[in-house]
Amino acid sequence: VSATHPLALGDLLEYWLGEAGGTRADELEAHVFECDECAQALDDVARLGRDLIALVREGHISARATAGLVNRFSRDRLNVRQYSVRPGEVVQCTVTPQDELLLTRLILPEGAPARVDVSQRFYGHEARRIEDVTIDRRAGEVVTFLPARPRQGDGSGRVEYVLHDPDAADRVIATYTLEHTAMSEA
Amino acid sequence: MGAAAREEAKPSDADLVERIAQGHSSERGDSNERSADATRAEAALYARYQRRVYLYGLKHLRDPDAAWDLTQETMTLVTSKLRERELRDPAQLGSFVLGTCRLLVTGERRTQARRKRLLLQYTDPSAAVTAPPVERADLERVARCLGGLSDREQTVLLLSYYAELDASAIAVELGTSAGNVRVLRHRAFERLHGCVEGGGGA
Numbered sequence: 001v002s003a004t005h006p007l008a009l010g011d012l013l014e015y016w017l018g019e020a021g022g023t024r025a026d027e028l029e030a031h032v033f034e035c036d037e038c039a040q041a042l043d044d045v046a047r048l049g050r051d052l053i054a055l056v057r058e059g060h061i062s063a064r065a066t067a068g069l070v071n072r073f074s075r076d077r078l079n080v081r082q083y084s085v086r087p088g089e090v091v092q093c094t095v096t097p098q099d100e101l102l103l104t105r106l107i108l109p110e111g112a113p114a115r116v117d118v119s120q121r122f123y124g125h126e127a128r129r130i131e132d133v134t135i136d137r138r139a140g141e142v143v144t145f146l147p148a149r150p151r152q153g154d155g156s157g158r159v160e161y162v163l164h165d166p167d168a169a170d171r172v173i174a175t176y177t178l179e180h181t182a183m184s185e186a
Numbered sequence: 187m188g189a190a191a192r193e194e195a196k197p198s199d200a201d202l203v204e205r206i207a208q209g210h211s212s213e214r215g216d217s218n219e220r221s222a223d224a225t226r227a228e229a230a231l232y233a234r235y236q237r238r239v240y241l242y243g244l245k246h247l248r249d250p251d252a253a254w255d256l257t258q259e260t261m262t263l264v265t266s267k268l269r270e271r272e273l274r275d276p277a278q279l280g281s282f283v284l285g286t287c288r289l290l291v292t293g294e295r296r297t298q299a300r301r302k303r304l305l306l307q308y309t310d311p312s313a314a315v316t317a318p319p320v321e322r323a324d325l326e327r328v329a330r331c332l333g334g335l336s337d338r339e340q341t342v343l344l345l346s347y348y349a350e351l352d353a354s355a356i357a358v359e360l361g362t363s364a365g366n367v368r369v370l371r372h373r374a375f376e377r378l379h380g381c382v383e384g385g386g387g388a
Contacts, residue, residue: 009372009375009376010368010372013346013368013371013372013375014368015245016245017346017347017350017352018245018350018352019352019353029242029284030280030281030284032238032241033235033238033280033281033283033284034280034281035280036234039237039238039241042238042241043237043241044379045375046241046244048328048347048375048378048379048382049346049347051324051325051328052328052332052343052344052347052348053347053348054325055325055328055329055332056344056348058325060325060329061329061332061344063332063337063340063341063344064337064340064341065341065344066341066345066356066359066360067359068345068349068351068355068356068359069341069344069345069348069349071349072348072349072350130337131336131337132336132337132338133337134337134338134340134341134360135360135361136359136360137359137360137361138358138359138361
């Protein structure tokens with residue numbers, strides 16, 4: 001039995017990501033083998049996934065992570081340098097030529113709101129603001145990862161992450177500071 | 187190009203099946219012409235199905251090299267069966283290809299010996315079955331487009347594709363519902379795909 005044409009994107013995603021159950025998966029699979037259009041749509045779903053995986057493994061993505069993503073870095077044996085920072089804390093950091101990813105764990109303070117913005121500051125100036133940042137709710141952290149490679153040539157400097165509450169007049173919730181020391185100076 | 191012209195350019199499965207079988211028929215006549223047409227039909231068969239077989243292999247075997255091996259084996263076996271007129275209903279070619287994939291993946295009959303025998307017996311189509319390279323420009327476009335998504339959309343896509351977590355597991359990590367994760371994932375994919383296909387993100 002084949003599924004109804006055209007297959008919905010949600011169905012294709014669930015099939016490809018292994019969430020469709022046995023009979024349903026069989027129906028979707030049968031349809032893909034009978035239908036050029038849906039085969040092409042599934043190909044698009046698969047290709048984008050392949051490209052995302054390649055980008056992570058090659059260290060071209062900077063984004064927010066959760067424990068599941070960090071576990072996957074470990075399974076892929078990526079060299080990840082991690083720093084865990086508490087509110088108000090200043091942490092000394094560096095990266096080595098062996099590092100592939102730099103991962104920063106910002107531990108949320110007690111009573112942090114559900115929605116949080118993060119301001120990234122270099123030398124006191126806001127370089128980037130991430131609205132409604134992804135929070136690993138189970139860990140109570142905002143986890144940022146970025147390619148370690150570009151940082152290896154950087155000079156020393158101070159990077160601050162400032163958490164804001166956008167629903168309370170942008171109130172500052174917490175500040176985290178990383179004092180980066182370049183390899184040549186370490 | 188009109189609809190009629192498109193139909194001519196894209197033969198039906200049944201047409202391909204018949205032309206492949208005709209090319210290997212023992213009947214006398216214009217055998218060279220029939221053989222050449224069968225070769226064209228086999229090429230069309232590969233073009234139509236090899237990517238689907240590869241995706242099937244990738245999904246079930248989780249390994250690109252194994253998926254390409256499966257593709258080669260499946261297409262070789264399907265072609266050999268069509269040459270021998272072993273498909274009774276030509277309109278069921280898609281099901282036949284899928285059934286062959288399933289047989290090869292799940293059965294013990296998938297042996298090196300048969301593979302070698304088939305490859306020796308029939309024309310080796312392996313040259314037609316090669317993994318498409320990942321284009322650097324495509325990756326850069328995907329990276330740019332990913333940067334245009336919301337923070338949560340990016341994370342959900344990475345958790346789904348790279349970390350291979352299902353919606354329920356992602357929901358636990360993000361403190362939301364599986365339904366919400368599916369909605370986010372759907373929207374994120376549509377936006378990313380639309381941006382990449384539109385050449386956006388530049």
